[in-house]
Amino acid sequence: MKAICLAVAFAAALGVAAPAHARLRVVAATPDLAALATVVGGDLVSVETLVPAAADPEAFEPRPGDVDRVRRADLLVRVGLGYDYWLDKLIRQIGDKRLMRGGDAYVDGSVGIPLLEVSGQSVTNEGGHAHGVANPHYWLDPENAKIVTAGIAEALTRLLPGERERIAANRDRFVADLDRGVARWTDQLAPAAGVKLIAYHNSWPYLARRFRLDVTDFIEPKPGVAPSPAHLARLIAQGKTAGVRAIVHEPYEPEDASKFVAQKLGVPFVLLATSVGSVPQATDYLGLFDHNVATLAKALRVPSQ
Amino acid sequence: MIGIGDALSFLLYPFAASVAFVLIHAYLGVHVLRRNIVFADLALAQLSALGATVAFALGYAPASPAGFAYALAFTALGAALLTFTRALGRLVSQEAFVGILYVAATAATVLVVDRSPQGAEHVKKILIGSILTVEPPDLIMFVALYGLIGLLHWFARVPMLAVASEAQPSGRSRLAVSLWDFLFFLSFGVVVTSSVTTAGVLLVFSFLIVPAVIGSLFSRTVPVVLAIAWASGTLASALGLASSFVLDLPTGAAMVVAFVLVLALAGLARALLFVPAAQSRRNWRAAADTAGLLALAPVLASSLWLIVNPAADQPLLAVLERTTGLGPATFLNAADRATYVEAIRDAARFQAEVAALNAKERAARVGGTPLTDDEVRRVASYQQSFNEMARGERFVEDVLRARARARERWIVGLPAAALALVGLGLLVRRRRHKSAA
Numbered sequence: 051m052k053a054i055c056l057a058v059a060f061a062a063a064l065g066v067a068a069p070a071h072a073r074l075r076v077v078a079a080t081p082d083l084a085a086l087a088t089v090v091g092g093d094l095v096s097v098e099t100l101v102p103a104a105a106d107p108e109a110f111e112p113r114p115g116d117v118d119r120v121r122r123a124d125l126l127v128r129v130g131l132g133y134d135y136w137l138d139k140l141i142r143q144i145g146d147k148r149l150m151r152g153g154d155a156y157v158d159g160s161v162g163i164p165l166l167e168v169s170g171q172s173v174t175n176e177g178g179h180a181h182g183v184a185n186p187h188y189w190l191d192p193e194n195a196k197i198v199t200a201g202i203a204e205a206l207t208r209l210l211p212g213e214r215e216r217i218a219a220n221r222d223r224f225v226a227d228l229d230r231g232v233a234r235w236t237d238q239l240a241p242a243a244g245v246k247l248i249a250y251h252n253s254w255p256y257l258a259r260r261f262r263l264d265v266t267d268f269i270e271p272k273p274g275v276a277p278s279p280a281h282l283a284r285l286i287a288q289g290k291t292a293g294v295r296a297i298v299h300e301p302y303e304p305e306d307a308s309k310f311v312a313q314k315l316g317v318p319f320v321l322l323a324t325s326v327g328s329v330p331q332a333t334d335y336l337g338l339f340d341h342n343v344a345t346l347a348k349a350l351r352v353p354s355q
Numbered sequence: 356m357i358g359i360g361d362a363l364s365f366l367l368y369p370f371a372a373s374v375a376f377v378l379i380h381a382y383l384g385v386h387v388l389r390r391n392i393v394f395a396d397l398a399l400a401q402l403s404a405l406g407a408t409v410a411f412a413l414g415y416a417p418a419s420p421a422g423f424a425y426a427l428a429f430t431a432l433g434a435a436l437l438t439f440t441r442a443l444g445r446l447v448s449q450e451a452f453v454g455i456l457y458v459a460a461t462a463a464t465v466l467v468v469d470r471s472p473q474g475a476e477h478v479k480k481i482l483i484g485s486i487l488t489v490e491p492p493d494l495i496m497f498v499a500l501y502g503l504i505g506l507l508h509w510f511a512r513v514p515m516l517a518v519a520s521e522a523q524p525s526g527r528s529r530l531a532v533s534l535w536d537f538l539f540f541l542s543f544g545v546v547v548t549s550s551v552t553t554a555g556v557l558l559v560f561s562f563l564i565v566p567a568v569i570g571s572l573f574s575r576t577v578p579v580v581l582a583i584a585w586a587s588g589t590l591a592s593a594l595g596l597a598s599s600f601v602l603d604l605p606t607g608a609a610m611v612v613a614f615v616l617v618l619a620l621a622g623l624a625r626a627l628l629f630v631p632a633a634q635s636r637r638n639w640r641a642a643a644d645t646a647g648l649l650a651l652a653p654v655l656a657s658s659l660w661l662i663v664n665p666a667a668d669q670p671l672l673a674v675l676e677r678t679t680g681l682g683p684a685t686f687l688n689a690a691d692r693a694t695y696v697e698a699i700r701d702a703a704r705f706q707a708e709v710a711a712l713n714a715k716e717r718a719a720r721v722g723g724t725p726l727t728d729d730e731v732r733r734v735a736s737y738q739q740s741f742n743e744m745a746r747g748e749r750f751v752e753d754v755l756r757a758r759a760r761a762r763e764r765w766i767v768g769l770p771a772a773a774l775a776l777v778g779l780g781l782l783v784r785r786r787r788h789k790s791a792a
Contacts, residue, residue: 102469164728164732164735168709168734168738168742169742183739244721255720258720259720263720263721264720276485277487278600278603278609279365279599280599281603282487302479304479304480304483307488310485310487310490
């Protein structure tokens with residue numbers, strides 16, 4: 051509020067009318083949501099991210115600066131499903147109705163997503179890793195970006211009613227790009243349909259559903275716990291009989307166990323990006339899939355188009 | 356499905372690595388115990404991790420020569436700082452200084468990782484380790500490195516041991532003492548740096564300290580201490596690895612627990628078997644009293660807790676119920692019992708429905724026609740309903756369990772508390788009687 055007052059006073063002092071170009075301050079929990087908010091908001095918004103790119107969002111600890119960032123946000127975009135549970139505390143601490151569930155400045159990206167792996171866990175998720183109501187990695191299905199961007203567009207329009215057309219046009223352009231991308235990625239991975247994979251962490255159900263991949267098992271038996279020898283032995287024995295073709299690994303997890311299983315099975319170890327910026331090649335939302343699909347296709351030796 | 360052959364092929368390299376670790380670490384542990392700075396390894400390991408993270412932050416790959424050089428440089432810095440502990444020892448406890456070094460290095464690592472998150476994987480790795488995935492090339496590297504350092508220590512064993520054992524070694528200049536100290540900490544740092552990324556800090560600490568402590572329990576002469584340390588460390592490693600495989604436990608943590616168990620057994624053996632007969636009798640009695648106290652005190656506390664607050668969590672009672680099969684159902688009237696049994700059954704059934712729907716959705720990802728988004732949403736909403744219903748059943752279960760516990764408080768809690776009190780009274784009287792005699 052103070053910042054806006056200052057900005058207005060500053061503009062008035064310069065003899066300019068109320069700043070039409072003042073960008074809306076959007077704060078996104080993760081780089082993926084930030085990327086989606088950027089494409090929808092275009093130059094109407096300036097986007098900040100709370101979890102730095104390449105950090106593990108499930109082990110994130112907010113800093114004092116984050117409190118300030120959220121407090122000054124015109125729009126807060128979060129993952130929901132207990133994935134960014136640390137935001138709940140932050141929002142409660144700030145105590146601003148706008149930023150709470152149902153408030154004008156609040157977007158929960160998971161609203162309307164067809165959720166996978168709804169579990170019997172409680173709605174709150176204190177541990178981060180212990181996936182709350184459903185598997186939270188929904189942004190890894192590109193089709194879900196349409197739902198998330200629709201939510202962001204709606205909230206932005208609510209805040210900037212005069213810019214309705216521009217926001218809609220931005221989103222339409224992104225959806226068109228996305229549709230072309232999905233067609234391309236689907237073609238690239240079509241020969242790999244039904245391929246069996248083992249993953250380190252359960253991050254990929256949405257990606258697997260979209261591109262018809264079969265993630266049969268996980269290196270990490272329980273989220274956040276190192277695998278036991280019996281578990282690794284089982285993975286290797288079953289991986290051999292099931293014909294697992296690759297080990298998929300997340301960038302911020304210890305690699306030894308994944309590489310070990312890959313080597314024992316004689317299959318490639320594939321490092322995929324779990325979010326924008328988690329590998330250098332995944333620079334934006336479409337780039338994330340360009341990179342992941344190309345990497346997977348290459349590892350599985352799918353003939354390229 | 357997993358045979359003994361599988362187990363052997365799996366555990367052979369980790370075991371070989373553990374033996375290599377035990378040989379060098381237990382030896383260094385003897386020194387560290389004499390120097391009275393048991394946490395020096397953590398400080399050095401953390402400094403080397405800091406070096407590796409700084410290298411990451413500057414853009415060097417983890418396995419590159421530059422990454423290694425940074426880790427080594429920070430370790431050398433740590434060795435130099437630790438060399439000062441001798442001088443500081445006159446003013447404050449050396450352990451305090453070592454502890455400060457450790458937290459400073461850890462905090463600095465966190466700060467660096469915050470700026471460049473790519474290093475986080477490395478930090479996680481140091482914490483957990485991955486001794487399970489040791490491969491022959493790693494093994495060769497360990498053997499070569501530890502062989503070299505072992506050789507160095509063999510030739511320098513006399514001055515090394517002298518500076519470790521005495522606060523101010525006589526007949527040696529201060530400079531010479533400092534040089535030997537630095538050399539010791541540097542070689543120590545190199546060993547720890549190499550082992551910590553494989554075994555993790557917890558396990559490295561166990562390799563270092565536990566066998567050396569076991570050896571020191573039985574002897575003061577270095578060769579005997581070493582022989583016992585090496586044997587017990589190897590035994591504990593084998594025990595930990597085997598139990599990790601058989602009981603399906605995370606390997607590092609299982610091994611640490613195995614080391615501590617072996618230490619506890621060695622301590623008991625030392626107190627009960629390796630003492631003069633009269634002392635042994637006294638110790639046996641003390642051990643029996645302690646065991647009685649350890650058994651009776653929780654029983655008393657738990658039964659009092661049941662009497663005071665029957666509706667709260669009753670951890671010990673829950674364990675008892677599970678092992679005896681005498682659940683809360685035993686203490687309910689017929690109608691309540693039927694409801695209770697039904698609630699448990701239904702909760703399990705609803706949970707199974709959720710799992711079945713998950714399996715169905717999973718199967719549809721790759722086989723047959725894929726589910727549409729709306730079909731997935733329907734599956735999710737069914738699952739949510741089943742979850743709600745299961746939660747309802749669990750609520751019923753909790754209410755009825757509380758009702759059963761309210762009865763148990765008098766039928767079970769009161770007699771148990773009385774028995775435990777009588778037992779404790781007898782124990783105390785026996786002790787007092789003996790000390791009077």
